Every structure is written in C-alpha cells, then in structure tokens.
Amino acid sequence: MLWKCSVCGLVHEGPEAPEKCPKCGAPKEKFVALSDDDAKKVYASDRTNDIHMEIIRLSMKIADLADEGVKLNLDPACVSTFRQAKNEVWIIKQRSKAELAGHMAKGKW
Ligand SMILES: [Zn+2]
Incomplete structure (x- = not known):
C-alpha cells in the first residue's frame, strides 16, 4: 500500500x-x-527515473573515459573517436536530465 x-x-x-x-x-x-492505478504509476515512475539516473551516471563515466583517452593521445583516429564519444554522450545525458526534470514537474516521481 x-x-x-x-x-x-x-x-x-x-x-x-x-x-x-x-x-x-x-x-x-x-x-x-x-489507488491501485496511482500506485502502479508511482512504481513505474520510480523505476523509470532510476533508469534515467543510471544513464546519466554512465554518461559521466563515458565522458571521463573519453577524456582519459584524449589525454593518452595514441593517434589522431583514437583522439577523434574519444572526442565524438564525449559529444554523443553529452546529448544522451542531457536528454535524460530533461526527461527527469519533466517528470518532477508533472509529479511523476
Ligand atoms: Zn510530508
């Protein structure tokens, strides 16, 4: 309950x-x-928000790894790959953050 x-x-x-x-x-x-319906929504929101938070956490981890790769500077292709990964993961992170902010505004928490 x-x-x-x-x-x-x-x-x-x-x-x-x-x-x-x-x-x-x-x-x-x-x-x-x-109500049972509202409780189901709360549980679904709870898990969904946890997934967004985990995606944000992993995005930060990938960004850190990409930074390390850039610093190691093995060859231009690697550096370019790491820079791209960092840019792409920024978008993934921001999308989940925006979605979480929307959930909070709508009480889906
Ligand atoms: Zn209270």
Missing part, C-alpha cells in the same frame, strides 16, 4: 501511513492512500 503526504508529496510504502512524515513532519492524518 502506498500513502502520499498531502503536505510535501513524500510517498510512504507500508500497511499504514507513518505516524509522521519523515520529510516534513506532518501527522499521519495528512497521508492519503493511493
């Missing part, structure tokens, strides 16, 4: 609402039980 704090939006998972909101301190009465 999922419960949403009507004051700050925190979602609590459990058989009942918490005594008080762990984020804003609102009392139990301020929690509303989510």
Whole structure:
C-alpha cells in the first residue's frame, strides 16, 4: 500500500501511513492512500527515473573515459573517436536530465 503526504508529496510504502512524515513532519492524518492505478504509476515512475539516473551516471563515466583517452593521445583516429564519444554522450545525458526534470514537474516521481 502506498500513502502520499498531502503536505510535501513524500510517498510512504507500508500497511499504514507513518505516524509522521519523515520529510516534513506532518501527522499521519495528512497521508492519503493511493489507488491501485496511482500506485502502479508511482512504481513505474520510480523505476523509470532510476533508469534515467543510471544513464546519466554512465554518461559521466563515458565522458571521463573519453577524456582519459584524449589525454593518452595514441593517434589522431583514437583522439577523434574519444572526442565524438564525449559529444554523443553529452546529448544522451542531457536528454535524460530533461526527461527527469519533466517528470518532477508533472509529479511523476
Ligand atoms: Zn510530508
């Protein structure tokens, strides 16, 4: 069962609402039980947002590797490949960040 704090939006998972909101301190009465449909959306959003965050993390890792490759400067083709990878991964990262920002604005969190 999922419960949403009507004051700050925190979602609590459990058989009942918490005594008080762990984020804003609102009392139990301020929690509303989510319908099955809304709960499904919350779980889908949660996993989707985690995937976006993992993609952002991996993009940063790829950018770091590309930087290292550029510095090693083995030959022009390698340097060019690493520069391209860094540019491409920037787009991947920004796309996921924009999508996450959209989710937060729409309460898909
Ligand atoms: Zn709260």
